Amino acid sequence: MRTMKWSRSLWTLGGATFALFLAAGSASAGFQEISTERAGSIVVFPKIIYDGTRDTVIQLTNTGNPMAHAHCFYINAAPIFPSLPPSRTNPPQWTETDFDVWLTRQQPTHWVASRGRRPSFTNPDVDGFGKDGAGIDPGLVPPVQVGFTGELKCIQVGDDGGPMPSNKLKGEATLRRRDGDVSTYNAIAFQGNPDLSASQIGNDLSLDLTMNHPEGEYSACPDVLQFDHIAYGAPDPVIQQLGTCAKACTNNGNTCTLNSDCGGNGKCLGNCPVNTTLTLVPCQEDLENQRPGRVTVAFQIFNEFEQALSTSTTVECWMDSALNRINDSSSPQNGPFNFALLGTLTAYTRIHPNPGQGGVIGVAEETHIASNTPGAVNCNNPANATNPLCRNPTLVGANAAFALHTEGNRFDAATDGVGIGVDAGGVNHSLPGVTDHIIKPGE
Amino acid sequence: MGQLLAVRKGEHVMSTMTGTMRRTILSSVVGALIALGAVGAARAEVASDKPGAILVLPKIVIDTSGRLGPKTDTIVQVTNTSNSVIAARCFLVDATSQCSNRSATDPLNFCTAELAAQNKPFGQGGCPVGGACVPRWLERDFQMKLTKRQPVSWKVSDGLPTFPCDAIGGPAPCPPGQTNTGSNGSPSSVPPAGDVFFGEIKCIEVDPADFKPTIGFDPTNNAAGDLKGEATIVSVDAAGAVDARKYNGIGIQSTTINNRDDVLFLGGDPAVAEYNGCPNVLIMNHLFDDATVVTHGTTAPTSARVRTDLTVVPCSEDFNVQENNLGGAVLQFLVYNEFEQRFSTSTNFTCFREVPLSDIDTRPGPNGDPQSIFNVGVQGTLAGQTRIRPVAGQTLANAVLGIIEEFWTCTSGPNGRCSSATNLHFTGTPDKRDEVVLSTGLP
Numbered sequence: 001m002r003t004m005k006w007s008r009s010l011w012t013l014g015g016a017t018f019a020l021f022l023a024a025g026s027a028s029a030g031f032q033e034i035s036t037e038r039a040g041s042i043v044v045f046p047k048i049i050y051d052g053t054r055d056t057v058i059q060l061t062n063t064g065n066p067m068a069h070a071h072c073f074y075i076n077a078a079p080i081f082p083s084l085p086p087s088r089t090n091p092p093q094w095t096e097t098d099f100d101v102w103l104t105r106q107q108p109t110h111w112v113a114s115r116g117r118r119p120s121f122t123n124p125d126v127d128g129f130g131k132d133g134a135g136i137d138p139g140l141v142p143p144v145q146v147g148f149t150g151e152l153k154c155i156q157v158g159d160d161g162g163p164m165p166s167n168k169l170k171g172e173a174t175l176r177r178r179d180g181d182v183s184t185y186n187a188i189a190f191q192g193n194p195d196l197s198a199s200q201i202g203n204d205l206s207l208d209l210t211m212n213h214p215e216g217e218y219s220a221c222p223d224v225l226q227f228d229h230i231a232y233g234a235p236d237p238v239i240q241q242l243g244t245c246a247k248a249c250t251n252n253g254n255t256c257t258l259n260s261d262c263g264g265n266g267k268c269l270g271n272c273p274v275n276t277t278l279t280l281v282p283c284q285e286d287l288e289n290q291r292p293g294r295v296t297v298a299f300q301i302f303n304e305f306e307q308a309l310s311t312s313t314t315v316e317c318w319m320d321s322a323l324n325r326i327n328d329s330s331s332p333q334n335g336p337f338n339f340a341l342l343g344t345l346t347a348y349t350r351i352h353p354n355p356g357q358g359g360v361i362g363v364a365e366e367t368h369i370a371s372n373t374p375g376a377v378n379c380n381n382p383a384n385a386t387n388p389l390c391r392n393p394t395l396v397g398a399n400a401a402f403a404l405h406t407e408g409n410r411f412d413a414a415t416d417g418v419g420i421g422v423d424a425g426g427v428n429h430s431l432p433g434v435t436d437h438i439i440k441p442g443e
Numbered sequence: 444m445g446q447l448l449a450v451r452k453g454e455h456v457m458s459t460m461t462g463t464m465r466r467t468i469l470s471s472v473v474g475a476l477i478a479l480g481a482v483g484a485a486r487a488e489v490a491s492d493k494p495g496a497i498l499v500l501p502k503i504v505i506d507t508s509g510r511l512g513p514k515t516d517t518i519v520q521v522t523n524t525s526n527s528v529i530a531a532r533c534f535l536v537d538a539t540s541q542c543s544n545r546s547a548t549d550p551l552n553f554c555t556a557e558l559a560a561q562n563k564p565f566g567q568g569g570c571p572v573g574g575a576c577v578p579r580w581l582e583r584d585f586q587m588k589l590t591k592r593q594p595v596s597w598k599v600s601d602g603l604p605t606f607p608c609d610a611i612g613g614p615a616p617c618p619p620g621q622t623n624t625g626s627n628g629s630p631s632s633v634p635p636a637g638d639v640f641f642g643e644i645k646c647i648e649v650d651p652a653d654f655k656p657t658i659g660f661d662p663t664n665n666a667a668g669d670l671k672g673e674a675t676i677v678s679v680d681a682a683g684a685v686d687a688r689k690y691n692g693i694g695i696q697s698t699t700i701n702n703r704d705d706v707l708f709l710g711g712d713p714a715v716a717e718y719n720g721c722p723n724v725l726i727m728n729h730l731f732d733d734a735t736v737v738t739h740g741t742t743a744p745t746s747a748r749v750r751t752d753l754t755v756v757p758c759s760e761d762f763n764v765q766e767n768n769l770g771g772a773v774l775q776f777l778v779y780n781e782f783e784q785r786f787s788t789s790t791n792f793t794c795f796r797e798v799p800l801s802d803i804d805t806r807p808g809p810n811g812d813p814q815s816i817f818n819v820g821v822q823g824t825l826a827g828q829t830r831i832r833p834v835a836g837q838t839l840a841n842a843v844l845g846i847i848e849e850f851w852t853c854t855s856g857p858n859g860r861c862s863s864a865t866n867l868h869f870t871g872t873p874d875k876r877d878e879v880v881l882s883t884g885l886p
Contacts, residue, residue, distance in 0.1 A: 031488060033493075035490065035492065036491070036492045036866065037490065037491055037492065037866055037867065037868045037869050038488075038868060038869060038870065039726075039868070039870070050740075052739075055738040055739045055740075057736060057738060059728050059730075059826050061726075061728050061828045063726060063828070063868075063870070104783045105783055106779045106783065106785070106828060107779065107781060107783045107828075108728055108779060108780070108781055108826045108827055108828040109781055109826060110730075110781070110825055110826040112736070112737070112738050114738060114739055114740040114741075115737070115738070115740060115741060115744075129823045130734070130735075130819045130820070130823055130824075130825075132736070132737055132825060134781065134782075134823050134824040134825065135780065135781020135782050135824040135825075135826070136781060136782055136783060143740070146740070170726065170728065170868055171728075172728050172865060174849070174863060176736075176738050176747070176851070177855070178739055178745055179853060179854050179855040180745075180747055180851060180852065180853020180854050180855050180856065180861050181853060181855050181856065181861045182747075182849065182851045182853070182861050182862070182863045183863050184849060184863035184864070184865045185865070186865060186866060186868070223663075226524060226671070228520040228522050228594050228596075228671065228672070228673050230518075230596075236518075236677060237518060237598045237601075238515075238516040238517075238518060238598060238677035238679065239677065239679050239685060241507070241516070241598070241600075242507060242514040242515075242516065242679050243514075243679035243680075243681075243683065243685065244681070244683055302592040302593065302594065303594075304593060304594055304595055304596075304607040305607055305608065305615060305616045305617045306590045306591060306592060306593050306608070306617050306618055306621060307616065307617075308592070343616075344607060345596055346520050346594045346595065346596035347594060348522045348524075348592060348593070348594035350592075366675065366687065366689060368677055368685050368687040369685065370679060370683045370685050371683075372682070372683035373683040373684070373685055374683060374855075376683075397685055398677075398685040398686045398687040398855075398856070398861070399687070400675060400687040400688050400689035400863065400864070401689070401863070402673060402689045402690065402691055403491065403492050403691055403866070404492070405492050405493055405494065405524075405671050405691070406492055406493060407493070407494075407524070407663060407664055408663055408664070413663070415663065418526075419526060419663065420662060420663050
C-alpha cells in the first residue's frame with residue numbers, strides 16, 4: 001500500500017511539475033478572452049431597447065489615464081414591419097448609426113438611448129449641477145427612434161479614427177420599463193492586442209486573439225455559451241411561498257386544484273412563472289457594407305436529472321426571444337425549454353455554433369411574475385397565445401438580466417460543444433477554427 | 444485517455460480509474476496540450492462569466508417574514524459544467540448582525556447598521572437602547588456531488604434536503620448508476636438558512652472519490668474548474684408587486700497544481716498558488732446616490748431616483764476555527780465623476796459588508812448622505828466610476844470580491860423600489876496570496 005501511495009504521489013508531482021513547466025514556457029500570460037468584467041477595446045451592449053415601454057440607460061467609462069476615443073455604432077435590428085413578429089418575411093432592418101465619443105482620464109459618462117446626449121454649456125436644466133447632462137460632454141450622441149431594438153458596439157480608436165487596442169473601455173446597460181422595473185447587465189468587452197498599431201489592424205478587425213495566438217488582433221469569440229435558467233414557465237419558488245401563485249392548468253390555463261382537473265396531459269401548477277428571454281448577436285459583422293452576421297446555433301439543455309434535450313435556431317443579425325419560442329414552435333408550451341417537458345425547476349443550457357460558423361455573444365433576462373401581478377396574463381391559456389405579453393415576457397413582472405458564461409474560443413479551439421479531441425468511440429469533437437471579423441467603415 | 448478528453452453526446456461513461464490517477468493524467472494531459480498549443484495555460488484572474496474551482500456567491504438575503512422590508516428570499520443555482528462527476532464542499536456563511544444586548548439565540552435578534560441608526564424597533568432591524576449592532580460570522584458546511592452537466596437549485600431558506608438523483612421513495616430518472624450520494628455513502632444536502640439571513644455561500648470543488656480539493660476535470664477549460672452558479676434575490680408583497688435581481692457567482696479558477704490539503708492558496712507565488720489570485724482592484728460603474736434619471740424620450744419622459752448598495756466579502760477565510768481570523772481589510776476608494784474630478788475615502792470591514800454607497804464615508808443611516816462623496820449632491824453628475832483597492836496585510840493580500848445592487852424608485856416594485864444586481868469589474872492581481880482554510884469535518 002505504501003509503495004502504491006508513493007508511486008501515486010510521484011505521478012501527481014511529476015505530472016503537475018511537467019504541466020507547470022510547460023505552462024510557464026507557454027504563451028504570454030496576458031488576458032485575451034472576452035469578458036463582462038474587464039475593460040476592453042471593443043465593448044458590445046447586445047440588448048438596447050427603446051420601444052416606448054422599455055428604454056436603456058447606457059454607461060461607458062474610460063478606465064485608463066490617457067484620453068480614450070471610441071467610435072460607436074447603434075445597430076437597429078427591429079423588423080421591417082415592427083408590429084409583426086420577426087420571421088423570414090419580416091427580417092431585421094440592420095441599419096447602423098455611428099457616432100464618436102471622447103472620454104478624458106478615468107471619465108465615466110452616460111446617456112439614455114431615447115434621449116441621446118447633446119453638448120450643452122448654457123442650459124442649466126440640461127447640464128446644471130446634478131442634471132442629466134452634467135459633466136464633460138463626450139460628444140454628440142444621437143437618440144434612437146421609438147421601436148429601436150438592437151445592439152450598441154463601441155470600438156476604441158485613435159485620433160485618426162483607426163483602431164487603438166489599448167483596452168480601456170467598459171460599459172453597463174440598464175433596461176428600464178416605464179413603470180420603473182430595472183434590469184442591468186455588463187457590456188461584453190473584447191480585448192485588443194496592444195502590440196499592434198492601427199495600420200497593422202486596418203478596418204477589418206480580426207477576432208483571433210487567443211492564448212495560443214498572441215499575435216491576433218482582438219479576442220476570439222467563445223466556442224460555447226452556457227447559462228443556468230429556471231425552466232420556462234416554472235413557478236417561482238419564492239413567490240409560491242411568499243406571494244400569490246394561484247394554480248392553473250398548463251394546457252388550458254383554467255384554475256385547478258389537482259392535475260386531474262386539467263384533463264389530457266395538463267398539470268396543475270402555480271401560475272407565477274419565471275420566463276427567460278435570450279438575446280444573441282453574431283460576432284461577425286460588416287458595418288461598412290451593412291452585412292449582418294448569420295450563425296446557426298445548437299442548444300443542449302440539461303435538467304436536474306442529467307437528461308438532455310436539444311434544439312437549434314439561426315441568429316441573423318440579432319435575436320431576442322423568449323426561450324419557449326426559440327425554435328418558433330407552433331406549440332411553445334411543449335418546447336424543450338419548458339417546465340412541462342424538462343420536469344425540473346432548473347436547467348443548464350449550452351449554446352454552440354454549427355461547425356464552420358462564427359461565434360455568438362449575448363445576454364439573458366429572467367422575468368418573475370406573481371399570479372396577481374397587475375397586467376399579468378396566463379400564457380398557458382391558448383386564448384392568450386398571440387398576446388404580446390406572451391411573446392415578450394419582459395413587459396410585465398420583475399426582470400433580472402445576467403451574463404452568459406463562456407467556454408473556449410472559435411479560433412483555435414472550436415469544438416462541437418461536447419468535448420475536445422477524439423473520444424473513445426472515434427468521434428473527433430475538435431473542429432477547424434473560424435475567424436470572425438468586424439469590418440468598420442473606413443475613415 | 445480518450446474518456447478523459449471527450450464524451451460522446453448522450454453516452455454514459457463510467458470511469459473505472461481512481462480519482463488520483465485521473466487527476467494525475469489530466470494534469471499531464473493539460474500540460475501536453477499546452478505544449479502542443481491546443482489549449483492555453485490557466486489565466487491568473489477570477490471571472491464571473493467562466494466556471495471555476497471555487498464559487499463565491501457574495502450576497503444571500505432571507506427575510507421571509509418581511510421584518511426589514513418586503514418579504515425576500517434567494518434562489519441559488521449551481522451547475523457542474525463538465526462531462527465528469529464532481530463534488531463540492533460548501534460553506535454557508537451567516538454574517539447577520541446582532542444586537543449586543545440581546546441573546547444570540549433570540550429569533551428576533553437581527554439588525555443592520557442602517558436600520559439601527561434610524562432607531563428602528565428591536566425585531567425590525569434596530570437594537571434596544573444601549574445595544575450596538577455587531578457583525579457576526581458563523582459558518583455551516585455542507586457537501587454535494589453533481590453528475591455530469593447537472594444543475595441544481597434551491598431556495599436558501601429551505602435548503603435542499605434531497606438532491607435530484609437521490610429521490611426518496613424510488614429511483615430518480617437519472618442515468619443508471621448516477622447518484623448524488625458521495626462515494627462513502629453520504630448524501631448530498633443543503634441545510635436551510637435562518638430567517639433573517641445576510642451572508643454568502645462559498646463552494647470549493649473537490650474530488651468525489653475523497654472530497655479533497657482538486658483541479659478541475661474539464662480539459663476544454665484547462666482544468667480551471669467546473670462550478671458555475673447564480674443567485675436570484677426575489678422580493679414580493681401581498682399586492683402582487685414583485686422585484687427580482689440576479690448576479691453570477693464569481694469563479695476562482697484553479698491552477699494546474701493542488702497539494703490536496705485543506706489550506707488553499709489563492710494567488711501569490713506561482714510555484715505554490717493552487718488557485719488564481721483575487722483581483723487587486725475592483726471597478727464599479729454606478730449612478731451616484733439620489734441621482735434622478737430621466738428616460739423614455741422627451742415627449743412623455745419618466746424619472747426615478749437611484750441608490751446603490753455595495754456588498755463585499757473577503758477572499759481569505761478560515762472555516763476551520765470558526766472565526767474570521769483571516770479576512771477583512773481596509774478598502775480604499777477612488778471616485779471619479781463625469782467631470783473627471785477625483786475624490787477618495789476608505790473604510791474597513793471584517794467578514795461581510797453590505798453598505799449603501801452614501802454610508803461608506805458618512806454615518807450609517809440617511810443622515811449625512813447628502814454630504815457623501817458618493818451622492819449626487821456632492822458630485823454634481825449622475826454617473827461615476829469607483830475603484831476599490833484593499834490594503835494588503837503583512838502576509839495576505841486581503842483581497843475582496845463583491846457585487847453592487849441598484850435600487851430605483853418605481854411603481855411596480857414592492858415598497859416602491861425596483862432593483863438590479865451587477866457583477867463588479869476586476870483588474871490586476873496582488874503580489875501576496877489569499878488563503879482559504881477548510882474545516883476538517885470531511886464526510
